Amino acid sequence: MRVLLIDTALSLCTAAVFEGETALAVRSEPMFKGHQERLAGFVRDVMAEAGTGFDGLDRIGVTTGPGSFTGLRVGLAFAQGFGAALGRPVVGISTLDALAASIAPDARAPGAVAALIDARRGQVYARLWCDGVAAGPAEALSLAAAAARIAALAPDITLVGSGAPLLSDAVPGAVVVDLPGPAPEALARLVVAADPRRAPPEPQYLRAPDATPPTRLPGQPRVQARS
Template structure:
């Protein structure tokens, strides 16, 4: 079971190839605006270094979001294009869930885990998982203040991580139950692919034609600059 996984949820892009859950190859590029320019090259390199061809793949997996509007659009469009061209099924994985599994295996079972993606200003995309990876609080856009996640922090320790967590330290860092990881945890195709193995086994494929990224919020373009009015 060979699966090519793609993640372009935030800055840069990430690809990986797994065979029955075993990682064969992975590439991560975190340069700004690298998704559309480098994604194709990274996919080709990953598949080649895995000792396979695109035709050998059994499925394509992609991080569905939340995250950057442009990044998600690039990743999902690329994944759908591959599925059409190769006649392969499409698997989609929640970006925050994949982030959580980068952290969960290395911590004790009495903790909760809150991956966060920066959503501008004091807003983050966040979800909370237990030590078994089960969703405790669903994915949502959260405006962080001193009362955020109060019900969870009142009952135990919560581990916060991701590029949205740093903005929360000032308002939540004084809480003894709020743990902020120093490690730079970013979305990665490696954990997308690991989760895709179970999704494939369960037959959780999505309709390639109708699937859209999980943007979570409507895309808002910046307001147009007002043009100076010339004197008549």
């Protein structure tokens, strides 16, 4: 199965083409903003390097978050547009699931895994696994709540993702794997294995956006506060 992968959820902009779990071409660069300007060029480059036409793709995979609101919209809109134009299924993969799948076997503790994304404001986006089985859904947790949840899960645990260093002191003995985003190889495995009917490309937002809508339309007068 030949797949095009897109990941713009966190601090990377990644496009890749895989044949099953074999990388044909990968382009990934650290990027906190500007995904919209770079993504199309990355896709063009990896398709050319892979030596395949767009009609040779079997499906498209994209990360669905949690992550940056803007980054998620860019990646999801791009993937859905390509899927519609090519008539190919678009598979959505949780960023937390992809991070957990990115840990190399020799870099993890036996037992539990906590995928953690720094959500700012004293929070992390988190999902926990024990012996490969999810211990619950993805959640936005305070650092204290996340530390308590992790400590209760298992004595040996691997923390992965940008939120892992935030909890390393609170979880003594944990193995910490600080990744800026999912590994393309892990994302490819999940996309190939997924059932498109059960993995829609829909954004996963675990809290409201930091920005607030305007209180008045352009040109409207300001409402004077009553004394």
